Amino acid sequence: xxxxxxxxxxxxxxxxxxxSPDPVxxxxxxxxxxxxxxxxxxxxxxxxxxxVTFQQIQKYERGANRVSASMLTRIAKTLNVPVAExxxxxxxxxxxxxxxAALLAEPGALELLKAYGQLxxxxxxxxxxxxVRSLRQSDI
Numbered sequence: 001x002x003x004x005x006x007x008x009x010x011x012x013x014x015x016x017x018x019x020s021p022d023p024v025x026x027x028x029x030x031x032x033x034x035x036x037x038x039x040x041x042x043x044x045x046x047x048x049x050x051x052v053t054f055q056q057i058q059k060y061e062r063g064a065n066r067v068s069a070s071m072l073t074r075i076a077k078t079l080n081v082p083v084a085e086x087x088x089x090x091x092x093x094x095x096x097x098x099x100x101a102a103l104l105a106e107p108g109a110l111e112l113l114k115a116y117g118q119l120x121x122x123x124x125x126x127x128x129x130x131x132v133r134s135l136r137q138s139d140i
Contacts, residue, residue: 024087026063028072030101031086033061035079037110049078061105 036046036057043061047054050071059065060075067075067086076083104110119125 021063022066023063025066027088027101028067028086029061029063030105031088032057032067032075032079033105034101035081035085036061037104039079041079046075046078050074 032046036043043054043057047057050057051074052071056065060067060071072086073083076086104113116125116128119128
């Protein structure tokens, strides 16, 4: 545990080790990544618009680095969303949105979903879903 600064003369201890990212930072990072991908922006393009390196964007998206308020404002403006959306405050079901954001953050997930959306409704979509389910079951 790490010691936090004195508050009203008392010293407080953090409940988590220094190495683990804060869950809020991870959730904000996942939303940045999801919105960036939905907008079709690369990490490099978002970094240039925000005035940081793409490595810094990677760290934000992983939750490894905390995003300052001013940087979050720049990122939200670039992604054309209100800052509150980065925290899920615009949605009653932000827990579900966080879960979807985490799934879409998986490599290839957004591309797979876009390809699915381009298939004609009916047999093709059903066949793809069954194929993916069979892959999941064969790995169990």
